[in-house]
Amino acid sequence: MPFAAPWHAAAFAMTVHLHERGLFTWPDWAAALGRALAADEKAGRLDGSDDYYRAWIAALQELLAANGVAGAPEIETVMKEWKAAYLATPHGEPVRLAAR
Amino acid sequence: MPHDHHDDNPHSLLPSEPALRVKALETILAEKGLVDPAALDAIIDLYAHEIGPQIGASLVAKAWVDDGFRAGLLADANTVITQLGHGGRQGEHVVVVENSPDTHNMVVCTLCSCYPWPLLGIPPGWYKSDAYHARAVREPRAVLAEFGVTLADGMDEAALAALVTRDSMIGTGLPRAPGAST
Known part of the structure; x- marks a missing residue:
């Protein structure tokens, strides 16, 4: 498996899928990822694994916001819902979001 | 006795912050009809099992045994790899260079870790690290030595x-x- 964590693979696949669907061009994606990586590199060292895909997500969020798909507040809200769902679900049971 | 958090935390293990963020993005994009979860699984499966360095290796082997193919690959790699069905995303601007008795090539992208996915698959973590970016340029022979070269x-x-x-x-x-x- 070329991905170190399932969320790396999920972030990768979402980006490829959204490009296939025409939400952004590949040069736009490469430029956004380059900007996110450059910002992180200024802040500290990059290990090429978790922090590479953190920059990847930041780039994806930038393009989603620029395209009017989803802004940071909406993403934070759904993250909180997922966190609550994990905390409310007994260990070993499938975690599902409450009806939205 | 080591602390065992399963005993006093009976709820599910909370994913990391970025993992929760990715789940939130998947939820939002699926609700808006922009992402099909089955298509995501297919993309992961494709890059995990089918697209990898064996594709690049097959081109290198063909270049070794077929001088005409080798010349074409060196002159215009994009045309050749597109004809063979290996073009596309992250493989749009491929240049093939040849090692010789007095030339050894080493590839690094110091900007965004771009990498020829259609030929080599997903890059290894070290290729994306800023340690490799910086040192491959500053002290390439020291980096090669750490790889045993x-x-x-x-x-x-x-x-x-x-x-x-x-x-x-x-x-x-x-x-x-x-x-x-x-």
Whole structure:
């Protein structure tokens, strides 16, 4: 498996899928990822694994916001819902979001 | 006795912050009809099992045995790999370079870790690290040495002689590779 964590693979696949669907061009994606990586590199060292895909997500969020798909507040809200769902679900049971 | 958090935390293990963020993005994009979860699984499966360095290796092997193919690949790699069905995302601007007895090529992208996905798959973590970005440019030979690669042009006659085995002189063996353990 070329991905170190399932969320790396999920972030990768979402980006490829959204490009296939025409939400952004590949040069736009490469430029956004380059900007996110450059910002992180200024802040500290990059290990090429978790922090590479953190920059990847930041780039994806930038393009989603620029395209009017989803802004940071909406993403934070759904993250909180997922966190609550994990905390409310007994260990070993499938975690599902409450009806939205 | 080590602390066992499963005993006093009966709820599910909370994913990391970025993992929760990715789940939130998947939820939002699926609700808006922009992402099909089955398509995501298919993309992951494709890059995990089908697209990888074996594709690049098949092109290298073909270039070794077919001089015309090799010349075409060196002159215009994009046309050749597109004809073979290996073009596309992250493979749009591929240039193929050839190692020779006096040239050893080493690839690094210091900007965004771009990498020819259709030929080599997903890059390894070290390729994306800023340690590799910086050091591959500043001290390429030191980086190569850590990968076990020593280039023969930096070797004196004594070091070169150490590569030559008895069997290689009889012709029943090959010289040792530089940097290989003796």
